[in-house]
Structure formats: C-alpha cells, structure tokens
Amino acid sequence: MTKILIIDDEQAIRKALKEILEYEKYEVEEAKSGFEGLEKIRNEKFDLVLCDIKMPQMDGIEVLEKIMEFNPDIPVVMITGHGSVETAVEALKKGAYDFIEKPLDMNRLLVSVRNAGEKKELVKETKTLRRKIKKTYEIVGESIEIHKIKDIIDRVAPTEARVLITGENGTGKELVARWMHEKSPRTENPFVEVNCAAIPSELIESELFGHEKGAFTSAHKKREGKFEQANTGTIFLDEIGDMSLAAQAKVLRVLEESKILPVGSNKLVKVDVRVIAATNKNLKEEIKNGNFREDLYHRLSVIIVKMPTLRERKEDIPLLIEHFTKMIANEYNMAVKNYTPEAINELKSLKWTGNIREFRNVIERLMILCEDTVQAEDVRKYALPIE
Numbered sequence: 145m146t147k148i149l150i151i152d153d154e155q156a157i158r159k160a161l162k163e164i165l166e167y168e169k170y171e172v173e174e175a176k177s178g179f180e181g182l183e184k185i186r187n188e189k190f191d192l193v194l195c196d197i198k199m200p201q202m203d204g205i206e207v208l209e210k211i212m213e214f215n216p217d218i219p220v221v222m223i224t225g226h227g228s229v230e231t232a233v234e235a236l237k238k239g240a241y242d243f244i245e246k247p248l249d250m251n252r253l254l255v256s257v258r259n260a261g262e263k264k265e266l267v268k269e270t271k272t273l274r275r276k277i278k279k280t281y282e283i284v285g286e287s288i289e290i291h292k293i294k295d296i297i298d299r300v301a302p303t304e305a306r307v308l309i310t311g312e313n314g315t316g317k318e319l320v321a322r323w324m325h326e327k328s329p330r331t332e333n334p335f336v337e338v339n340c341a342a343i344p345s346e347l348i349e350s351e352l353f354g355h356e357k358g359a360f361t362s363a364h365k366k367r368e369g370k371f372e373q374a375n376t377g378t379i380f381l382d383e384i385g386d387m388s389l390a391a392q393a394k395v396l397r398v399l400e401e402s403k404i405l406p407v408g409s410n411k412l413v414k415v416d417v418r419v420i421a422a423t424n425k426n427l428k429e430e431i432k433n434g435n436f437r438e439d440l441y442h443r444l445s446v447i448i449v450k451m452p453t454l455r456e457r458k459e460d461i462p463l464l465i466e467h468f469t470k471m472i473a474n475e476y477n478m479a480v481k482n483y484t485p486e487a488i489n490e491l492k493s494l495k496w497t498g499n500i501r502e503f504r505n506v507i508e509r510l511m512i513l514c515e516d517t518v519q520a521e522d523v524r525k526y527a528l529p530i531e
Contacts, residue, residue, distance in 0.1 A: 146261050147171040147189065151181035151207060152196040152223065157248075161194060164250055165257070178202030182210055185218070192260050193220045197231055197243075205235055212239040219260035223248070281322045284467045285460035289452035293320060300447050301327035306399070308444045309422040311451030314501030317422040318382065320449055324420055325378040333377035338370050340391075341383035348391040350407050353398075359408025371404050371415050378418045384444070385425035385436060392437045399443045419444065454496040454503060461492050464500070468507040481511055486520035494527055 148170050152158050155176070162172045173188070175181035178199055185193070193211065197204035208220055219241035224232040232243035241263065242256045283294060300307060301324045309317040318337070325335045343351050350359070354369030370379060381387075387395070398404055399419060403412040421444045430436035454461075465483055473480045483491075496502055506527050514522045 145169065145171045146191045146257075147173070148192045148194060148257070149173050149175060149181060149184055149190045150194045151175045151178060151199075151204070152194075153177060153199045154196070157196070157223075161248075161253075164253070168254060168257075170257070178204070178207040181207060185211060185215060190218060192257060193218055194223060194257075195220055196223045197235065198225060205231065205238065208235055208238055208240055219263050221256050221260060281319055281326075282467070283316065283319050283323060284463050285457060286463060287452075287457040287460045289457045290460060293449065293451070296447070296449055297323050297327060300324065302329065304418055305446045306418070306444050307420045307447045307449060308427075308441075309420065309449045309451060310427075311422075311424065312453055312499055313424050314499030315451035315453060316500055317424075317451055318380065320451065321378075321380040321382075321420045321422060325380075325418075328378070328418065330377050330418060334374050335378050335380065336370050336374035337380045337382060339382045341386035345388040345391070348388060349394060352391065353394065353404045354406040356406055356408035359406075363408065366406075369404065369406065371398060371417055372413065374417045375415050376417075378420060381419065381421040383423060384421040385423035385427055385430055389435075389437065392440050396437060396440045396443060399440075454499045458492045461503075462488055464503060465491065465507060468504050469511065472508050472511045476511070478511060479516070481514060481516060481518055483518045484520065487518045487523050490520040490523040491527070 148165055150158050150161050150165075150172060152161075152174075153176055158174045158176070162174060165172045173184060173190075175184055178195075179202055181193070181195065184190075195204045195207055199207075204222055208222065211218060211220055216239060220239070222232055222235045222240045222243040223246065224243050225246045232240075232245075235243060241260045244253055244256060283290065283297075297320060307321075307324060309320050311317055321337075322335065325331060338352065340348065350363075350367070350369065352369050352371055354367050354372055355363050357363055357366045381395070394405075398415070398417075401412075402416065403414050405412055427436050427441050427445075431438045431441060465488065469480055469483075472478070491503075491506070498505075506523075509526050510518050510522060513526055
C-alpha cells in the first residue's frame with residue numbers, strides 16, 4: 145500500500161487530505177511542522193510527501209531541500225497558496241515533483257498523487273535494473289591479481305585520469321572500463337563503447353566524430369559521433385591498437401583540446417569526455433613498427449592496467465564456475481549443476497588461451513550437455529569444441 149506523509153501546519157487541511165486519501169485506499173500519516181515531518185521521513189519509509197510551502201519556523205522549501213539531501217527518490221508534491229506560484233516554480237527547480245494551488249482541487253490532487261506513485265515505481269525499477277547490470281558486469285575472483293585490479297579501480301575511478309587497459313582477448317578489459325565508469329562521478333552519464341577493430345578505417349572518423357549532411361555520398365543526414373554521445377560521460381575505445389594513424393591523429397587532438405571536428409564541418413564542437421582505451425596488442429612494439437603514434441600512447445597511458453590471464457589466476461576458477469553456472473541457469477531457466485572436485489581440477493588444468501570468454505563458453509556447454517553433476521570425464525569430453 146502506498147504510504148503518504150502530509151506536512152502542513154493547518155489541522156483542517158491535514159484532516160481533509162487524510163480523509164480523501166484514505167478513502168482512496170492510501171496509508172496516510174500527518175506532521176504539523178517541517179521538523180516533525182523530517183523526523184518521520186528519517187525514521188519511516190514513505191512513497192510520497194505532500195508539503196505546504198508556507199509554514200512557521202521551517203517553510204516547505206527548506207523541508208524540500210533537506211529531503212533532497214538525504215532521500216531524493218521520494219516524490220514531493222508542494223501545496224501553495226495564491227500569490228506564491230513563483231515560490232512553487234522554485235520548488236520544482238529544487239526537486240519537487242509537482243505543486244498544487246489552494247483551494248485544493250481534489251481531482252487534480254489525486255492525479256498528481258497517482259502520477260508521483262508511478263514515478264516512484266519507475267525509480268525503483270531503474271535501480272533494480274542497474275543492480276542487475278552491475279551483477280552482470282561483476283569482476284569475479286579473490287586471487288591476488290584480481291584484488292590488485294579492484295584496488296586500482298577504487299583508486300583511479302574517482303579521478304579524471306585517462307586509463308589504458310592491456311591484456312589478451314577475453315581477460316575482461318571491458319569489465320574494468322565499465323567499473324571505472326560506475327565508480328566515477330560520471331556514473332549517471334553515458335558510457336559509450338567503440339570497438340575500433342570492427343569499424344572500417346574509412347568510416348572510423350565519422351563514427352567517432354560524426355558528420356554533416358552531404359559530407360560524403362551516403363551522408364543523407366547529420367549524424368552525432370560517439371564522442372558527442374559520450375559527452376559528460378565516458379568513452380571506451382576498445383582495441384585502439386587497430387585504429388588507423390589518421391584517426392589516431394584526430395583522437396590526439398580531442399585529448400589535447402577537448403574539441404571535435406565532425407566530418408564535412410568547419411566548426412569545432414566542445415566535448416567533456418573521459419577516455420578509457422584498451423588493446424590486446426603491445427603498443428610499444430606497434431610504435432616501433434610505425435603503426436601507433438607515440439604521442440597518443442603517452443596521452444592515453446596515464447594509468448596502465450594490465451589484465452591477468454586466466455592461466456595466471458587459476459585459483460579463481462571455482463568462483464568463476466559458480467558465477468557462470470548460476471548466470472547460465474538463470475538465462476536458460478535450468479537447474480544449477482554441481483561439479484565434482486575432480487571436474488574442477490580438470491578445468492584448472494586446461495590452458496585457457498581464450499581466457500574468461502572461452503571459460504564461459506565451456507561452462508555453458510557443460511550446463512547444456514551434462515547430467516545433474518558434472519564429472520571430470522564430462523570436462524575432458526566437452527571442454528574442447530565439438531567437431
């Protein structure tokens with residue numbers, strides 16, 4: 145049941161509101177002052193607050209500001225008398241969900257209450273989805289190597305430092321980039337991923353910086369590039385070692401000036417973007433071979449994070465088995481399978497050239513093809529792709 149708090153110094157108003165809302169099957173509590181209302185909000189859970197603006201000692205705007213400080217997810221509907229509409233508009237700017245003028249139009253009030261309740265549910269659903277996403281991108285492991293990675297993330301994420309993540313394919317470079325973003329002050333803003341290896345060299349500039357209508361044959365309309373899409377957030381340049389030298393020069397300019405030049409335009413566009421890059425190549429070797437700009441490397445590598453291979457952290461394999469087994473069981477609506485100690489040791493003995501990506505594929509294969517308990521023989525049989 146939706147629980148509503150009414151904060152108003154006029155008893156008659158509180159009583160009238162309470163009777164109407166309880167008739168509509170809402171649970172209602174009252175507070176005769178801002179101080180009393182804040183105390184109740186701190187000690188109880190409410191889905192909605194109705195708050196008068198004009199009250200002695202602490203007015204409604206002050207109450208709203210304090211609610212927004214410690215519980216900004218509660219929708220607050222302000223009640224205002226004639227002549228204080230400007231104050232009500234100020235309240236909206238400070239986080240109020242809505243305002244209703246006196247004398248109260250009860251139909252208008254009930255519509256606002258219902259809409260505010262729906263907003264509360266949307267906020268709750270969004271938080272649940274964010275938790276699920278974070279669970280999906282969890283960094284699993286208790287090895288020394290993984291603890292080092294987690295420690296670097298905690299130290300670096302709150303800063304604006306650029307990060308270069310290196311390591312073999314499948315080691316989880318994208319996970320680190322996502323957690324750098326999640327734990328940063330930019331977490332509520334976009335995280336935009338660009339796979340530089342998957343974009344043809346002739347299209348990479350348009351993809352990164354956008355283009356004007358008519359800039360080239362197929363440019364039928366203006367398009368925003370990835371840097372603009374990531375504005376105020378984070379851009380993740382995956383496999384940056386595969387980027388052409390021409391595009392590297394443009395990226396370097398963005399890092400130096402925080403401005404982009406869309407293809408076919410002569411007007412620079414300012415962007416505020418944190419750059420995280422990743423590569424499976426040895427960029428110092430690429431620099432020697434003339435395939436990568438040394439100045440760009442130094443711009444990107446303020447912090448270097450080297451991802452360990454699964455071969456270097458085999459003690460994490462039991463945790464990874466549990467993690468992927470539960471995830472895949474949930475995806476396929478299957479029962480979770482158990483593993484014998486011998487099966488776990490067999491999985492530990494494999495070389496895992498594809499790292500976590502290969503490991504997950506094997507667990508998925510075992511989940512589908514094995515009986516309730518996975519045996520060592522099953523691992524030997526199914527660990528390699530079926531031909």
